[in-house]
Every structure is written in structure tokens, then in C-alpha cells.
Amino acid sequence: MENPRLGLVLLDSPDGAPRQHWSFDARPVIRIGRSTDNDVVVADQHVSRDHVFLTADGDGWLLTVVSPQGIYCGPRKFLSLRLDPRALEGFVFRLGAKGPFLRLDAQAEPACGESTLAHDRDQHPLLVLDADRLRDEVEEISRGDYFRSLKESLGRLRPSRSEDPAEP
Amino acid sequence: MAKIVSVHSFRGGTGKSNTTANLATLIARAGKRVGVIDTDIHSPGIHVVFGLREEAMEFTLNDFLWGRCRIEQAAHDVTPPAGPGEGPSEAPGAVLLIPSSARAGEIARVLSEGYDVGLLTDGFRALIRELGLDYLFIDTHPGVNEETLLSIALSDTLLLIMRPDSQDFQGTAVTVELARRLEVDDLRVLVNKVPPGMDVELLRGQVEAGFKAPVIGMLPLDHDIARLGSAGVFAARYPGHPLTQGLRQVASRLLS
Ligand SMILES: Nc1ncnc2c1ncn2[C@@H]1O[C@H](COP(=O)(O)OP(=O)(O)OP(=O)(O)O)[C@@H](O)[C@H]1O
Ligand SMILES: [Mg+2]
Secondary structure (H helix, E strand, O other), rough: OOOOOOOEEEEEOOOOOOEEEEEEEEOOEEEEEEEOOOOOOOOOOOOOOOOOEEEEEEOEEEEEOOOOOOOOEEEEEEEEEOHHHHHHOOOOEEEEEOOOOEEEEEEOOOOOOOOOEEOOOOOOOOOOOHHHHHHHHHHHHHOHHHHHHHOOOHHOHHHHHHHHOOOO | OOOOEEEEEEOOOOOHHHHHHHHHHHHHHHEEEEEEEOOOOOOOHHHHHOOOOHHHHOOHHHHHHHHHOHHHHHEEEEOOOOOOOOOOOOOOOOOEEEEOOHHHHHHHHHHHOOOOOOOHHHHHHOOOOOHHOOEEEEEOOOOOOHHHHHHHHOOOEEEEEEEEHHHHHHHHHHHHHHHHHHHOOOEEEEEEEEHHHHHHHHHHHHHHHHHOOOOOEEEEOOOOHHOOOOOHHHHOOOOOHHHHHHHHHHHHHOOO
């Protein structure tokens, strides 16, 4: 099923100036959160690592909140929400009670290949690293049996190097 | 002493296979004997770049892993012929490819039965010895699995390829840290598919600061190689192209 293009605009206040925008073509799911493997990465302390997923649901979208912070529409907190296609355009929600706002934009400009459009290069770093996630992933892999056995057999695997006088 | 160069990326589609094929070719043009082994057994592909057809493969890496041949019997000379304006190469260099089988049945067997990853270690050594290699390039499956960890552990040089993308950056950081724990001391980063208009020096600075490892090159997102669509070794087809010049610089840094 071809679901239509969807744009998202990041705002500091519901009617504030756009800070960043994204546009997605025919995506079955759009993941939003602070951690960098999301489709929409919002670097803000009030946003959870994984905050909300938008899934295409017929011609509308389903918002599934995966963060206990929830999303807010006006004063009301939601943990899930189905948006009718007619309600999409201009729909604004807040990530958590204190986070930034996102506005849906069904008439978004087509994305040029990549999902992130109009990165504000002067204000945002080009590349971002989530140090906590990095540490967790490295720890998980290096605790694995295979990694540990590999580490133990390094001397045998690289005979040329084990002859090096400089032992670490 | 031969040098083992593992080419890896955390995420798929960064350009590992194409870059490996091009660097191997350029290093062979400098008179070296270069082996290339496709350890991406689950989704092999570099044979396509070298134009080696399935029917032309007598033995593959799979046959070695199943004990049906010695590894050097799976080597195919795929040295690309000199391109226009390159002149005949006098040097005795060659590219020898050990492909993985692209047959569905073979891939299914690897997936269902697995194989002794440790055999690869013996295989790499035997290849270097039997084929008299100066370099062995290992093209890997993206992400971290047993084969990639082993190839990282065995490598003299680890070449990490990433796109200028935060997800690639995050994933590559994981590999960098794992490689450090596996005591790989020569670790280089190649940033590929850099779109026009990006601030390359800022990018280089971020990557080098983030990984504490040198960037060996930054190659542009290029329409001509994209159009070639892995149907040839770009550097051999277009020896004078700016992208080839960039690749040549990377090759010469690997050589020195
Ligand atoms: N600098 C570049 N500019 C544009 N396209 C490129 C560039 N480098 C590689 N490509 C293209 O990117 C695609 C993926 O390349 P390649 O197969 O080499 O990547 P890979 O990392 O080996 O992928 P996989 O992870 O699936 O093994 C190919 O179509 C290739 O032509
Ligand atoms: Mg590949």
C-alpha cells in the first residue's frame, strides 16, 4: 500500500518559526525520538530516546507513544492517537509536557533522496553521537562468548604481531 | 609479509564492495599481487563488480568451507584490463578474487547449517602463502557478526567506510571501539558518498575527533559510479575521472 508523503516540522512553540523539517515518502513507519537511529531525531532533553512512532494506517496515521512522557495536544496527554487524513494538515503535538512541538505537514515538499531536509548546518552539528547508546552496544557485544574467545586467541590469530616486544 | 586489509561498514550500502574492487585494482596496477575475498556469504556481491559470472566460478569460498577444495583453488584472476589511456601495465600486479557463491542453495545452506568460522583464519593464511599475495582485502557483510569480528581481529589495517550520516556515524563508532578492544592498531576511516555542498573539512574534523582515527579519504557522491551500477570496476573504466583520482589517493595512502 502506498501511503502518501508526510512532512514534519519542529517548532519551539505551536505557532513559532520552523526549526527543522523532514519529509518522508511512502514510509510504513516513522520513528521519532532523541536517539540517533530514529527517522526524526530531536536532540532535546525532554524527548525520550524513543518517543513516538507514526505508522501508516489506511490513508491516515496512527501515533503510538512509546515514552512515558507521552505527547500533548493542548493540555491533554495521549499515549496513542489515530489521525484521520482530513485532520493531518497542520496538526500540532508536543513531545512530553515540556518538549518541543511537531507539526504535521501533508503537503510537504518532496524529499531529495534522504529523509532529512534542510538541516540547519550552522546551528546543528553535522553528525551526532549518542554516547550512552554507544557504550551499551559495545558492552553488549564484547560480553558475548564469541567476542571473548576471539580476544583470548588474538596472539594465535596474529602470530606476526604477538612477537612484538611491546606487550600492552 | 602480506597485509590484511578488512573493509567494513556498520550499515549496508556504504560502498564497501565497489571501493574494495577499485582499491584492489589500483594497488594491483602498482605492481602488487592483491587477493580479494568475499566473506559476505549471506549476500555476496563483489564478483559482480569484477564481472565474474556464476558459471565461470569453478570453486568458491563455500566449497572451501565445506571441504570440497583448497582455498587457493577458489581464486579467480579478475585483473581488469587496462582502460583507455592507461597504457599496458608492465608491472606484474594481479587481482585474485575468492568469491562467495551467489547460488540460492549455497546461501540457504550457510544460513541453515552455519559453518566453522575458524576455518576462515586458516583460509586467509593459506591464500597469502599459496598465491604469494602482497595484500589481502576482505569484503565483509555490514554490521557485526562472527565473520566480521574475526576479519577485524585478523586485520593489519581496518578500513571503515561510512556515509556522512548520523546513523552511520553512530554505528561506525561501535565498530571503532570493538576494533580497539581487538587491538587493531591501524584503523582508517573512508567517508564515501559525500553530497555536494557539504562542508568537508568540518566533516573530517568531526569524524577524526569522534573516532580518534584518521580519515584516509572523502569521496563524493558521484553520478557516474552510481550509473555504472556495480557493473564494472570504475577506476579501470574511467582512469582519468576525478573520483578515480580520489580513489588513487586512498590507494597510495594504503600502500605507504
Ligand atoms: N561514491 C559513490 N557515489 C555514488 N554511488 C556510489 C558511490 N560508491 C558506491 N556507490 C553505489 O552505491 C551502491 C552500493 O555500493 P556497494 O554495493 O559497493 O556497497 P556495499 O557497502 O558493498 O553494500 P552491501 O552492504 O550491500 O554489501 C552501488 O550502487 C554503488 O554503485
Ligand atoms: Mg557489499
